[in-house]
Amino acid sequence: MTIGVDVGGTHIRIGTRTHIKEFDTPGADIPALIAEFMREHGGDAVGVGIPGTLDRDCRVVLNTPNIPALSGCKLADEIERAAGVPCFLENDTIMLMTGDLNRLEISPDGVILGVYIGTGLGSCVLIDGAPYCGVNGFGSELGHIPLYGKSRKCGCGNFGCAEAYVSGSYLQALRAEKYPATSIVDLFTVMDELDEYADALAVTVATAVQLFDPRVILIGGGVAAMRGFPLDKFKALLYTHTMKPLPAETLNVVTSASRPETIPAGVLGAIIHAESKLAALRT
Numbered sequence: 001m002t003i004g005v006d007v008g009g010t011h012i013r014i015g016t017r018t019h020i021k022e023f024d025t026p027g028a029d030i031p032a033l034i035a036e037f038m039r040e041h042g043g044d045a046v047g048v049g050i051p052g053t054l055d056r057d058c059r060v061v062l063n064t065p066n067i068p069a070l071s072g073c074k075l076a077d078e079i080e081r082a083a084g085v086p087c088f089l090e091n092d093t094i095m096l097m098t099g100d101l102n103r104l105e106i107s108p109d110g111v112i113l114g115v116y117i118g119t120g121l122g123s124c125v126l127i128d129g130a131p132y133c134g135v136n137g138f139g140s141e142l143g144h145i146p147l148y149g150k151s152r153k154c155g156c157g158n159f160g161c162a163e164a165y166v167s168g169s170y171l172q173a174l175r176a177e178k179y180p181a182t183s184i185v186d187l188f189t190v191m192d193e194l195d196e197y198a199d200a201l202a203v204t205v206a207t208a209v210q211l212f213d214p215r216v217i218l219i220g221g222g223v224a225a226m227r228g229f230p231l232d233k234f235k236a237l238l239y240t241h242t243m244k245p246l247p248a249e250t251l252n253v254v255t256s257a258s259r260p261e262t263i264p265a266g267v268l269g270a271i272i273h274a275e276s277k278l279a280a281l282r283t
């Protein structure tokens, strides 16, 4: 049995295919939490999704803007020491997409773009089943593409990044400033900035569509599952911002919320990822 871990900006989920435990991220000792879970449930390996950049060998966390305490951490070594089994780190968006493709029964063939809106804005590009990876280990960081003429400060330290306009952190700040009486899960149903929000997301995704010409555009994450998420507005604006007739006429947007989860996609993807890495080690 393999363990999957999804490290988010606010919550950490640790689980098997049948048991999930959730913890708050701030102040969490991740290796100790995994070791404790494994003492109870067993396991021969652990896959961990990280919301940030890893070194090319996927052993060290280089930069996690939404969890500063993890930046620079040799997390795979620490987890292996604490839990006593092999640990396989990967960018959380790749884990989420692996889980979603599995549960939505979407073939990984061709080019697939994953866009996940949570605390931050994560993305990845899968090419014939393999995540695209550049020289610095970056798959794609759509959240930190600068939007022309925009200047809001981003968690990464730059200004005008897409993430500062479409992420859960932005929505939390907007709620605190303008809609304090509304719960965050209902924010889309009351906010006046819906058109601006949908347009910022569409411009960002259109950039990746023009670069990669994907067969499937998978939109997921907690924000995309919120009540009133402007999916139709987003799709119409994505069409507006992409080239006609192609790729605009063939845009294939799928949301992870289109099918209910039995276990969180990030945990499922981390389990599948660790299983395949462990199988490769053993052959």
Ligand SMILES: [Zn+2]
Binding pocket: 143, 144, 154, 155, 156, 157, 158, 161, 163
């Ligand atoms: Zn940024």
